[in-house]
Amino acid sequence: MNKFAFVIHTHTDCKDIWPMFFGQLNKYFPDHNKYILVNEQSIIDGCNECFVYDENKAYVKRFNYCLESIQEEVVLFTHEDMVIYDEPNIKILNELSDLIKLDKADFIKLLKCKNPREVFLKSNIHNNLIKCPKELSFSVQPTLSCRSSLLNLFNKASQVGELSIWDFERIIPYLFTEDQSQKCFIMVLKN
Secondary structure, X not given: OOOOEEEEEOXXXXXXXXXXXXXXXXXXXXXXOEXXXXXXXXXXXXOOEXXXXXXXXXXXXXXXXXXXXXOOOEXXXXXXXXXXXXXXXXXXXHHHHHHHHXXXXXXXXXXXXXXXXXXXXXXXXXXXXXXXXXXXOOOOOOEEEXXXXXXHHHHHHHHHOOOOHHHHHHHHHHHOOHHHHOOEEEEOOOO
């Protein structure tokens, strides 16, 4: 049984990148469920279900039906331009998914980074995680997420107004309380 499913936002304007993005995704995660949010009905290799969104609808309002409809509680949120370029460490991804299932984390951003505030952000729940400061609690990048927390975040943002993807990222610090941001992490690969 797979520990998480993919929720992927895309647009047919980006169709030229689909073979590379979905080719890599299907190569490394052939058995994981893939739910695609797209602006028009499309046939996408390896997709379990396409959720067609109204592109006149604000970015933050496009996710509700998909996130309410799927069963998996852990999802990897991403976009079509975030291509997997090397073999992922499935063992670590599964460990991080388990942390979300155990309610120790809501969002785990998957990126390699160095952090100048290392002491402030140390995490004791996993060697490869550091805590996010409130202003970095979430961003539009590959993120392992608790499905219900992701849905709540988009719902909270949609109450602010008709937010674009860029407006959404700008208001993140105002959407998270200090308690909520305590469950947000960045993955740091140890060299």
